[in-house]
Amino acid sequence: MLPFKLIYADGYDLNLGAHVFPSQKFRMIRDRLLEQGIAERSDFLVPEPAADEDVLRVHSREYVRKLKTGTLSEAEIARLEVPYSRELVEACWLAAGGSILAGQCALRDGWAANIGGGFHHACPDHGEGFCAIHDVAVAIRRLQHDGGIRRAMVVDTDVHHGNGTAVIFGWDETVFTLSIHQENNYPFFKPPSTVDIDLQDGIGDDDYLGILEKHLHKAFQDFAPQILFYIAGADPYREDQLGGLALTMEGLARRDALVFEYARRNGVPVASALAGGYARRVADTVSIHVATIAAARDAARQSARAGA
Ligand SMILES: [Zn+2]
DSSP states (O other): OOSSEEEOOGGGOOOOTTOSSOTTHHHHHHHHHHHTTSOOGGGEEOOOOOOHHHHTTTSOHHHHHHHHHTOOOHHHHHHHTSOOOHHHHHHHHHHHHHHHHHHHHHHHHSEEEESSOOOTTOBTTBOBTTBSSOHHHHHHHHHHHHTSOSOEEEEEOSSSOOHHHHHHHTTOTTEEEEEEEESSSSOSSOOOOSEEEEEOTTOOHHHHHHHHHHHHHHHHHHOOOSEEEEEOOSTTBTTBSSOOOOBOHHHHHHHHHHHHHHHHHTTOOEEEEOOOOOBSSHHHHHHHHHHHHHHHHHHHHHHHHHHO
16 A cells, blocks of 8 residues: 555546557556555545636636637647547546545655656646646645645656746746756747756756756745645656657666655655656656656655654
């Protein structure tokens, strides 16, 4: 049994068919965690969809209305880069509910993982880059609204810049955002996060980990979050179809362990979400996301030992 909860719903599947976004990965990750004995059925919680009230703390009323009534323009759907469907909308509300629940569980248990979400390109008034609703921002706003936290940190290691996160929290001193990404990649315009780490093409494990550690060290010196949301994209992998970095699976596991180690040392609860992953073999993307959960398990056990 894991020392924390995993949040998952079958409805996370966006039903995209042959799209480059492998939306079947959510179910595959759940299955692999069970097959490998990393998790048991009782470790999983099924989220409720977010309430509209929660979504509206981040997104505009007009955009939410268009999403819910199927009245986005063709240009807006093109920018989203996924076909519009009823299932898509339900999946997004569910993912946001999942990140809210992950945040609540993390505050209670120290750790939690949403086996979904991480839709970091979604902006207040539009969706883009496969992301319609910014689940992590919705979760942070809900936790702040409930009074459970005031200060949150977002560490985003997806290969793509977290532009939605940067826009949403741009002027907000209660939320520290760090994005480490490939500079020469989507999105073209990268609004400033609190800390942006623009990486050159083809960076490998050791260089990446050295740079990340330096910035994590400084981030935790500068800011004392009450929760860390970790957006653990699988797409810095060297065989990713939409990424141009060169991390190995081992390097990605070390990346996860590094982020968790900083959170653990600073006594900060962690809620993680998946974000992107477009490896040529979907099974590789699944392996990388599963390894993030295994790294969280190891870090959580270590903090339990340290606290005992
Ligand atoms: Zn990505």
